[in-house]
Amino acid sequence: MDANRYLLRYKWRTGMLAWIGHRLTGLGLVLYLSMHVFVTRAFSDAAGIRDATLRAQEFAKVYDLLTHPLFGFLEILLLAAVLYHALNGIRVLIVDFGNGARYHKQLWAAVMAVFALLMLVFGGLMAAHVIHGMGGGA
Amino acid sequence: MRGADAKRSYTFWWVFQRFSGVLLLFTLLGHIFMVHFNLIDFRAVSLTPEEVARRFADPHMQLFYLLFLLMAVPHGINGLLNAIDDYIRKDGWRLALTWAAWTLGIVVFVWGAFTLV
Numbered sequence: 001m002d003a004n005r006y007l008l009r010y011k012w013r014t015g016m017l018a019w020i021g022h023r024l025t026g027l028g029l030v031l032y033l034s035m036h037v038f039v040t041r042a043f044s045d046a047a048g049i050r051d052a053t054l055r056a057q058e059f060a061k062v063y064d065l066l067t068h069p070l071f072g073f074l075e076i077l078l079l080a081a082v083l084y085h086a087l088n089g090i091r092v093l094i095v096d097f098g099n100g101a102r103y104h105k106q107l108w109a110a111v112m113a114v115f116a117l118l119m120l121v122f123g124g125l126m127a128a129h130v131i132h133g134m135g136g137g138a
Numbered sequence: 139m140r141g142a143d144a145k146r147s148y149t150f151w152w153v154f155q156r157f158s159g160v161l162l163l164f165t166l167l168g169h170i171f172m173v174h175f176n177l178i179d180f181r182a183v184s185l186t187p188e189e190v191a192r193r194f195a196d197p198h199m200q201l202f203y204l205l206f207l208l209m210a211v212p213h214g215i216n217g218l219l220n221a222i223d224d225y226i227r228k229d230g231w232r233l234a235l236t237w238a239a240w241t242l243g244i245v246v247f248v249w250g251a252f253t254l255v
Contacts, residue, residue: 023221030214034242037250044253047191059187067184075174082166089159096156122182126174129182 014105022088025081032078039066072130076123083118087111151216158209165206200254207250215243 039062046058065071091107094100100107176183185193193199218239226232 023217026214026217027221030218033210033214034246037246037253041249041253043190044194047187047194056187063187079170079174082170086163086167089163093156093159122175125180125182129184133184 014108018088018091018108018111021084022092025085028081029085032081067133069130069134072126072133076126076130079123079126080119083115084111087115146216146219155213155216158213161205161209162213165202165209168202169206203254204251207247207254211243211247211250215239218242
């Protein structure tokens, strides 16, 4: 693997940085969605069990994994990937359909500013929730 | 584009990527805020198992997530195929990974759709 051939094909300026971030988060989200669908299937199968005790047991297996603090912190990373991909996606739309090519650098600065703000607020809420949960609460 | 790559209509997929992207702004962000946050109390939450079971049985939720799957899976697989076309130079590997990507997409979509119904 020659990293230069893939990642440094263009100069590391705004457009390249925005694009490589879009691709990396996109690939990560494909991987995550694939796993997520299978975990959700396990959840839904558990919900369909008729025997109440068995249902609660099977449910708990998945639920305990999803509410584990480690998973909670990883979900903050996931939120970051989604938010970056979504915000830069809006930037792509403005560049493609609007007049954004003229000010795509300012647009990326705006993307990063909104990203930082949303992560601070909603990533912060999630972190508070995970830390609170580690104290024994739900 | 030469050799054994996917014969995709690049114009169609270029448009689809943007169209589905707009819908995903609403469905994916909607999903995250419905599952992880209570915006009225302005805090993050974990859904209870009972609430999860209730949502699985809710037709509105099923429709919402079907729309999400219809947009998210092709959007993601198309992005994956773009990356494969960009980086994998050997025809044999590119063909194999292209097939793998299509297979992944179909399996994830079918699995997801069956989870909803």
